[in-house]
């Protein structure tokens with residue numbers, strides 16, 4: 309097997325592992341600790357959050373998560389259905 313094939317295999321493995329990880333521990337989201345606003349990891353607004361206000365959380369069930377954390381607010385851009393202001 310050439311090194312090119314090896315790197316292709318490892319990319320595929322990483323994708324599978326990523327999915328498994330998401331299923332086991334939940335999907336990654338970014339929480340702004342300052343505003344209690346939750347973002348998807350690919351949201352444009354994540355880059356505006358200061359590093360010390362950023363927290364990575366893993367969530368299995370978003371609806372339950374919002375029900376359990378009443379202070380939490382969804383980002384108006386990426387989690388509009390959970391935005392309540």
Ligand SMILES: [Zn+2]
Pocket residue numbers: 346347348351352353354383384385386387
């Ligand atoms: Zn967002």
